[in-house]
Amino acid sequence: MMDAALFASALGALTPILFAALAGALCQRAGVFNISLEGTMLVGCFAGVAGSWYGGSVWVGVLAAALAGTAYSLVLAVGTITFRGDAVVLGVAVNLLAVGLTSFLVQTVFGTRGTFSDPALAGLDPLTVPGLSEVPFLGEVLSGHSALVYLSWLAVPVLAVFLGRHPWGLRLRGVGERPEAAASLGVPVDRYRYGAILAAGALCGLAGAQLALGNVTLFSENMTAGRGWIAVVAVLLGRALPYGVLAAAVLFGLAEAAGFRLQGLGLPQQATDAAPYVVTLVALFVFSARRTVKRST
Amino acid sequence: MRGLRTTALAVLAAALLGAVLLAATGANPLVAFESIVVGAFGPDGLPDTLAYAVPVAGMATALAIPLRAGLVNLGGEGQLVLGAISAVAVGLQVPGVLGIVAALLAGVLAGALYAAFAAVCETALGVPLLVSTLLLSYPAVSLAAYLVRFPMRDPGSSLPQSEQLPPDVHLPALADTGLTAGLFLVLAAVVVYAVVDARTPAGFEARVTGWGPRFAQYAGIDRPRLTVRLLACSGGLAGLVGAVVVLGFPYRFIDGALITPQYTWIGLLAALLAAASPLGTLLAALFFAALTSGGFALERATQVPRELTAVLQAVLIIFLAAATGLLRGRKGAA
């Protein structure tokens, strides 16, 4: 029912979600519920396209996206940490701001309304993984993605090792679990939270770069279209564990791709819209039911 | 006092930043601000503000109810939409004035049951409430979208909308303001919440749970039961808001009409900003409503690009959140 090309396109499509979800997980572990993923990703989309266009190279764009994401997440960092504002309220406002700001910038920077695209805009090229690309089915699925796709896969174990085995990761988890205890051991709580939010900003920036320069090659206002929110769901589902988040994102991406396929077979679009969420919920039921059974025996 | 000053300072700072932005695009900031204020509170604007404030305040209160006990209901959207579609479904079947009551009840019931189901997902199935409410929201919205496209579609039009409710199932309108008696229903809900929160054992127990789940358990509060009840109240109110909206003009369910105005998210914002305190939540909701209708007025009067209005609003919320954070932080440190 699904051919290799479809799997491949599903993998590409879930990369922005994966990047953003990893960003959210990092913040979650530092004790910050970050729902500004959507907005920060959008800023990354814009900066990526602007960087690629004016820098003349897609890598300038990727760098610009990461930097812009970092800079933009300062708003959330200063608001929640320095001013102790509510993270959710600030997150929503930051999302709102991103939509207004990027739409405004498209007009002032590119002089067009809403969408900027140009055949000359440099996007991310697919990479052929030597050796892997020859493997029949797998090669088609796993090879030929943009460098950022592979980076996102790499980011999962890196984040897992960081959180589990790097001193900073340990401290970050402590900061999230019990800030006053961390502070009493001389760990600068605020600095770690700043670090987490800014790093998350960079990851969201990369998510935006992949969306605007990898998945498509254009900027369009509000083009993140809820992917940041799906990332928030993935963070919650994956319990902010890197591999958990990966599993959630993959589950989601596959359910969505399957939904598209089912639409072609006559299922109404509203059903396929809801499919990823229902699938996830059912998966959760099964998962938690299995755990309860295990616990009671 | 200090609270007022800090808040005023935040608004002022945001206004200043906004003025710079406006001036940068060539608009006159004074004219712009005047049109925002007049648009929000002027004789023409106030009804618009109130019309927007009714669903926002309703949703804010709905989401504040569980928030008081530290429970976050992220599924307001689904509950709102289910309430609305149920109200329409019943309102189209039950004739006469009885239809109004039946439709409102159906809205409350649908929202309450759906939210309670999300609560049961946590208490019985171990799916965290945050996740269960959020995930359940999407299928509800899709279901309503499906219903108005197929079984419940308006035969007279090709739009994704239900048939119009018969005139005797319209909520009484308040003069020529575009407001309906729904205003009083939502106000009543706010008052009931305020009284229950401050003066009843049930409200007290909700607050105790918000202070600390282990303390609540020790005090004999049955957390699963409380979760289900609070969520039912929350979803019920959300459903009522949905019903109130569709029983007002244009008296039908239009797909997306309850989602795009962001009633739920603005409401959640208000509830969080006010730490779910009943009066604070209401005030914050009114403030956001005024900001929104003022923003539209600004656009109409000056043709300032709407992106800029969105930026202005966001900046204001950011400053406000920081200000309330400072206040709370200071209280905590005292």
Added chain:
Amino acid sequence: NSPDEGGSSGTGDGNGPSLVLVTPNPVGVNDFLKLAVEGIEKAAEDSGGTQKVYQSTDPASIQQNVVAAVRDEPDVIVAVGFNFADVVAQQAEQHPEQQFLFVDSCTEKTYPNVTCAVFREYEGVFLAGAEAGLLTKSNKVGAIVALDTPQFRRYSTPFGEGAKQVKPAASLSPLFIGGSNPFNDPGRAKQLTATLAAQGVDYVMGAASASGNLGVFEAAKERGIFAFGVDANQCPASPGQVVDNVIKRTNVVIADGVAAILDGEQGETRSYGVKEDGISLTGLQPEVESSQCVIADHPDVLEQVGKLRDDIVAGTISVDDPAQS
């Protein structure tokens, strides 16, 4: 009220008619609404009057903007988009003096002060489908449509019928974008198009809005298939990939409609299709050579499609409106 005050623009001397355009969504990326703005600007220019644009974001603000427009008492209020049916009916009844031009849809009842202008997009889509049918090698054509509503099925069903008209073996696979931002999700549009391509579809009607269509075109390019655009000429966005466009001359229709109302022709319903040249294909326009559309390289196809167009104009072929089924 000087024309410059409050940023409204126009070329009139201040005594000309005043016009207000209310849009259902932010104009932003929306080609259809951009054309509407062009139309109101042209109308103001033609009549020496002034114009303003009120952009809405949701049904509640649509309602408020129309009411605010009525308060301003302009000579004509132009409402574009099907979302206005209830409000326009309500306000027209309450304010019989106020003239409305309702574009792209009409009120259920007729009002002497509401002039409607509706499109028969499906005729143009049918012609585009015929082009696809003549060109397809796999006999599979598809459509990527923003939402699954009767209104939007005008972009999918007639496309299949047009293809069948010229190639009975052709079949249509429509897919709908949906999701949380159906009108602005190029990424999802691209993924869906790839899904169609994987099923062997080689010509796709893109009705995913202006930005969504860019996603359709990108997928077309990557998968080596071809696409059709909507509303305006989208061929320059992806030269070599876009076959043709179903264009909807909202600008012309608004300018005409306003002029008619100002001339006293009020309260009628005007329908614009291929015959009235309100709907057309880029390929059937004189400037096809410079359009960067693929169809310019297929004069034989254009010739056959031109005949079909003539049949529609003559009434020998009639295209069903999916929204009326």
Added chain:
Amino acid sequence: MLANDHVDLTVAAGEIHALMGENGAGKSTLMSILYGLLRPDAGTIELAGREVSFDSPARAIAAGVGMVQQGFALFDSMSVVDNVVYGAEPTRRGLLDRRAATAAVRELIERHELRLRPGDRAGDLPVGSRQQVEILKLLYRQARVLVLDEPTAVLTPAEADRLFVVLRELAADGRTVLLVTHKLHEVTAVGEAVTVLRDGRVTMTAPTRGLDQGRLAAAMTGREVDLDRVYPPGRPGAEALTVRNLTVRRGDRRVLDDVSLTVRAGEIVGVAGVAGNGQTELVAAIAGLLPADGTVRLGERDVHALGVRERRAAGLAHVPEDRGEVGAAPTARLADNLAVGFHRRPPLLRRGLLRPEAVRDHAERIVTRFGVRAPGVSAPMRTLSGGNQQKAILGRELAQEAPVLVVEQPTRGVDIGAVVGIHTELVAYRDAGHAILLVSAELSEVLGLSDRVLVMYEGRVVAEFAKDEADAEAIGLAMAGVTAP
């Protein structure tokens, strides 16, 4: 308010210096200033002759100062090792070197003969072991100046003794120990000097040798305290609390193993035992907070199938061990904390509504009756000193006038003046015909108050003594699992 008022305190290197004072006297505040958690409004700190000023714990740690705070500062989800090395991790090739960390921690555990396993999750540990982890954190950091805020409050005498051995070793090594405690015998046992604080001021500094305990108590409280009060025995009546075959499993382990006991009206039954032998689980299971097999009867009524609320309604009051999270809500107002449990009946409730004045009056009555020192009943609970929080909670539960009171560590962290007051209250409560099950790590407390003493070891009741046959030595042996055949 002034928590510390011109305090002068000088401690010699290699000295164990005790700090005493009533609850709320300002001991924790002073220690927090030393550790950089709080900043003084005036005054200086000198370390080894150099003036220092710590604006953060990091600076204090770098300067060789370490502190164990009152209450816990552990990461429940992390292992003992991670908790200990947190913030000062050994690394190898940039990553955390868990092997080295575990070895270091194991070495410390063995050297000081602590009962800890490096890999255990901190959240699963009983309170006594958690305190040991806190001390390990200091030892691991090789602090030169150790500030310990009531470290022995949660330890059994044997554990405390073991800690003192460690402290003496450290002092002999030239390190300085500042020890806050409420226990007089500890002061004389390990301290070389003692400083007494009262109302934020130093009222006495003296060497501990030949120290008169009465004088010490007077310096703390400002009045005479009868430290050797002997309470008359109770007059047991009908069975008020009956527990049969109560069993709690955690994983494969039976943390509470087939426990049966009876408490009669007018009787105090004490439960002695080394922390972590099932006492906490016993109390939680009786209160209904922990699912358990077996039966629990309150009077005639079997409450085993009932929840916490119904058990409370059936006549059970409960003072939990953990006052920070279980027994109180630190961020809520004192008045609200004290209203819990009274909020569904008059006088707080009238015609279905809570009366704010009644809530306040109720709180003020408890504050007055039990001598709780608080900035006011509207102040958040957490602004009260540790001992005063304890008094407030105990006061609330006693005011329930329930037939059965289960109380765990009632005087933990409470100053000696207040200890006497609490003991008097408990005995009076018993004499009014109520039944009390008293769990305490303080052997002297169990011995002084109980009409009968049960000893728990590894989840079981291993010995029972009547009041007149209970002596510290036999109980001590039983606590170690040695019972007479």
